[in-house]
Amino acid sequence: MFEGVPLTWFLITGTIMFFVGIYGFLVRKNLITILMSTELILNSVNINFVAFNKILYPDHLEGMFFSLFIIAVAAAEASVAIAIIINIYRRLVDINVEKMNEMKY
Amino acid sequence: MFAIFSAVIIIFSILTVTSRRILRAATYLLFVLVATGGLYFLLRFNYLAAIQLTLYAGGIVVMIIFSILLTSHIAEKLEKPDLKKIIPAFFAAAGGALITIATILQHQFPAEVITDSSRTDIREIARSLISTEKFGYALPFEVISILLLAAMVGAIILAKKRKD
Numbered sequence: 001m002f003e004g005v006p007l008t009w010f011l012i013t014g015t016i017m018f019f020v021g022i023y024g025f026l027v028r029k030n031l032i033t034i035l036m037s038t039e040l041i042l043n044s045v046n047i048n049f050v051a052f053n054k055i056l057y058p059d060h061l062e063g064m065f066f067s068l069f070i071i072a073v074a075a076a077e078a079s080v081a082i083a084i085i086i087n088i089y090r091r092l093v094d095i096n097v098e099k100m101n102e103m104k105y
Numbered sequence: 106m107f108a109i110f111s112a113v114i115i116i117f118s119i120l121t122v123t124s125r126r127i128l129r130a131a132t133y134l135l136f137v138l139v140a141t142g143g144l145y146f147l148l149r150f151n152y153l154a155a156i157q158l159t160l161y162a163g164g165i166v167v168m169i170i171f172s173i174l175l176t177s178h179i180a181e182k183l184e185k186p187d188l189k190k191i192i193p194a195f196f197a198a199a200g201g202a203l204i205t206i207a208t209i210l211q212h213q214f215p216a217e218v219i220t221d222s223s224r225t226d227i228r229e230i231a232r233s234l235i236s237t238e239k240f241g242y243a244l245p246f247e248v249i250s251i252l253l254l255a256a257m258v259g260a261i262i263l264a265k266k267r268k269d
Contacts, residue, residue, distance in 0.1 A: 020115075
């Protein structure tokens with residue numbers, strides 16, 4: 001089914017996704033959209049790990065385990081980030097990054 | 106099949122970072138994650154694809170949508186980012202992507218050796234997750250469980266109402 005797809009195409013897909021995530025991270029102002037860009041970045045790395053694992057070392061499972069742990073870390077990160085965002089919203093009623101210029105008041 | 110998934114990933118990830126309605130951006134992110142799960146299915150990592158669909162597409166996107174609904178109005182549009190910010194960000198991203206793709210294209214990877222298209226055995230995965238031998242992942246498994254516990258406690262403490 002995927003025979004004939006060289007490794008390069010997987011890597012290029014991952015690269016484009018990664019840098020689109022970087023662009024979103026730099027441009028967006030809303031905290032939740034920044035979090036979504038972070039998810040894009042983490043996900044693109046997973047594609048690279050899995051493709052390298054399957055195409056170069058098909059009899060090992062290292063890349064798969066790395067992706068598994070990255071997914072777990074991403075879930076933990078998203079939950080804590082959303083807790084922080086909701087806390088900020090409760091105090092400042094706005095989640096624009098440019099209005100968050102004080103840590104304590 | 107690969108071309109379809111790849112095109113979906115690229116198009117919808119660009120839409121995710123450019124859409125000005127935040128709920129639509131979350132929906133596009135869902136499409137990107139589902140297409141990534143499709144790529145895992147193509148590569149015969151069935152277990153990883155199932156994890157991707159349930160945890161990423163099911164869990165994280167739902168959580169993001171909940172927090173969007175809690176913190177902003179649906180009809181509201183995000184303000185346009187100013188050009189002064191778009192141009193450097195665009196050049197940084199495009200430059201990085203060009204350099205990386207050029208490097209990938211120059212490098213000679215070993216010829217395709219995909220002969221084994223068998224699925225990964227779930228018993229093998231389970232055995233290496235608890236083994237302490239070579240290629241065993243018992244220690245990372247324990248560490249990640251402590252991390253998840255810490256994240257859970259931290260999220261509850263951060264998001265609960267203060268009494269003052």
